[in-house]
Amino acid sequence: MNEAHPPPVEGDVNVSPARAEWRASLSDAARAALDEDERYFLRQSLSTPCLAPILRAEGAVLTDIDGRRIFDFHGNSVHQLGHGHPKVVDAIRREIESLPFCPRRFSNATATALARRLVETAPGDLDKVLFAPSGAAAISMALKLARYATGRHKTLSLWDSFHGANLDAIGIGGEALFRRGLGPMIPGAEHLPPLNLARRFFGDDKPFERFADYIDYALEVQGDVSALIAEPLRWTTVEAPPPEFWPQVKDSCRRHGALLIFDEVKTGAKLGWGGASEYFNVHPDMICLAKSIGGGLPLAAFGASKSVMDLISQHKVFHGGTYNTNPVSMAAGLATFREVLTRDNYAHVDKLGKKLAAGYRKTLAKVGLQAYIAQAGANGALMFYPKEIRNYRDWTTIDIDLWRHYWFAMVNRGVMPQPYWWDEQWTISVQHTEADIDKHLAAFDDIASSLAKAQQERIGQPALSAH
Numbered sequence: 001m002n003e004a005h006p007p008p009v010e011g012d013v014n015v016s017p018a019r020a021e022w023r024a025s026l027s028d029a030a031r032a033a034l035d036e037d038e039r040y041f042l043r044q045s046l047s048t049p050c051l052a053p054i055l056r057a058e059g060a061v062l063t064d065i066d067g068r069r070i071f072d073f074h075g076n077s078v079h080q081l082g083h084g085h086p087k088v089v090d091a092i093r094r095e096i097e098s099l100p101f102c103p104r105r106f107s108n109a110t111a112t113a114l115a116r117r118l119v120e121t122a123p124g125d126l127d128k129v130l131f132a133p134s135g136a137a138a139i140s141m142a143l144k145l146a147r148y149a150t151g152r153h154k155t156l157s158l159w160d161s162f163h164g165a166n167l168d169a170i171g172i173g174g175e176a177l178f179r180r181g182l183g184p185m186i187p188g189a190e191h192l193p194p195l196n197l198a199r200r201f202f203g204d205d206k207p208f209e210r211f212a213d214y215i216d217y218a219l220e221v222q223g224d225v226s227a228l229i230a231e232p233l234r235w236t237t238v239e240a241p242p243p244e245f246w247p248q249v250k251d252s253c254r255r256h257g258a259l260l261i262f263d264e265v266k267t268g269a270k271l272g273w274g275g276a277s278e279y280f281n282v283h284p285d286m287i288c289l290a291k292s293i294g295g296g297l298p299l300a301a302f303g304a305s306k307s308v309m310d311l312i313s314q315h316k317v318f319h320g321g322t323y324n325t326n327p328v329s330m331a332a333g334l335a336t337f338r339e340v341l342t343r344d345n346y347a348h349v350d351k352l353g354k355k356l357a358a359g360y361r362k363t364l365a366k367v368g369l370q371a372y373i374a375q376a377g378a379n380g381a382l383m384f385y386p387k388e389i390r391n392y393r394d395w396t397t398i399d400i401d402l403w404r405h406y407w408f409a410m411v412n413r414g415v416m417p418q419p420y421w422w423d424e425q426w427t428i429s430v431q432h433t434e435a436d437i438d439k440h441l442a443a444f445d446d447i448a449s450s451l452a453k454a455q456q457e458r459i460g461q462p463a464l465s466a467h
């Protein structure tokens with residue numbers, strides 16, 4: 001193994017005993033199908049273990065080849081709609097029967113309607129959108145346009161951030177796992193500390209005010225930055241910046257002639273109706289969306305003001321893509337926005353999110369497991385740390401092994417509580433019901449005392465009551 005490679009953790013090489021036990025529980029047919037997959041398919045990093053070959057995904061339930069039903073809270077940040085939402089499926093069916101593909105030299109009404117919908121719903125000055133088949137492709141377009149719009153090529157972005165696995169997205173991204181051993185990245189991609197280290201680098205006294213000041217300084221001394229690109233909020237690994245942070249940063253960008261790009265691939269249409277831009281009441285110059293907006297089909301979007309977007313139509317920028325306005329993806333996106341991501345459904349998801357969080361907290365307090373729940377809208381997570389994580393050092397002391405036992409024990413009880421990674425979160429979809437939340441909580445209640453006992457043995461002291 002190359003020295004530059006990350007250490008062998010289960011996420012990439014499937015080596016934990018829990019994983020071995022899981023595999024032993026599969027049928028011969030399931031094991032043979034996984035082996036076949038392993039033989040021919042280059043697996044996606046950090047997405048292993050592939051648990052089992054899956055046959056059906058319907059609403060909130062996955063069914064594997066052995067007939068095992070698993071309640072899906074994994075979501076992959078897409079399935080805030082649940083699997084195969086009937087409104088989306090109907091729209092796809094209608095579109096594929098009438099217009100399965102749209103050659104680039106034609107417009108199609110579904111793409112136009114979806115673009116209009118996004119422009120009308122997006123907060124701020126987004127006048128036009130472009131579509132793409134993936135979040136990383138939308139990010140790439142944003143970077144390209146920012147160069148043309150400003151005549152500059154440098155960017156500021158945050159260490160530890162993720163913007164996709166394409167080379168340019170990795171270049172502005174900050175996740176070491178994706179960057180190690182890759183050689184030179186794109187020129188001019190400068191990095192700032194991540195949001196969750198604000199306290200570590202800027203102190204406990206007004207860390208975000210100092211951070212915003214530092215950004216102002218970086219923009220000024222560089223003087224030729226095209227854009228600052230960031231995930232406005234990084235879920236469980238981060239404490240949300242205070243409300244004034246992003247507006248301050250936007251103001252600095254404006255003063256120094258740089259564009260502010262929000263990567264809302266995860267937060268867009270998810271954190272709430274208008275995504276993080278609405279949540280923070282800030283209008284970025286460009287927004288990238290993906291995941292939820294396609295209702296399960298590959299769809300991403302990139303939006304900006306007319307002055308930026310017109311550069312394309314004035315032929316100052318050349319851009320195109322075979323599947324950029326694929327009518328079937330467009331139909332799925334339109335149905336998602338018009339019929340599924342309604343205000344009522346956000347309220348439903350929010351109610352279930354609060355119920356799940358409250359249920360977890362009750363059990364944590366009952367068994368004395370040292371952990372806490374972080375929750376916002378459709379997302380939440382069980383954090384194996386006794387108090388709210390405030391900085392990187394806290395983060396590195398999370399009991400990952402205990403977390404792994406939690407995850408496998410839940411899956412063994414028919415509930416996939418979240419993606420397989422301890423900095424991920426659960427997703428509640430509009431198709432989850434109160435009964436699904438009860439099932440999730442019952443599975444946790446079943447394992448919580450054993451987890452608390454194991455935790456006590458490890459730390460050799462009585463478990464504290466969780467807050």
Ligand SMILES: Cc1ncc(COP(=O)(O)O)c(C=O)c1O
Pocket residue numbers: 133134135136137139162163164165231263264265266290291300
């Ligand atoms: C914040 C963020 N940006 C960009 C991407 C890349 O999106 P995609 O996987 O659709 O290329 C992701 C994917 O997880 C993401 O979380």
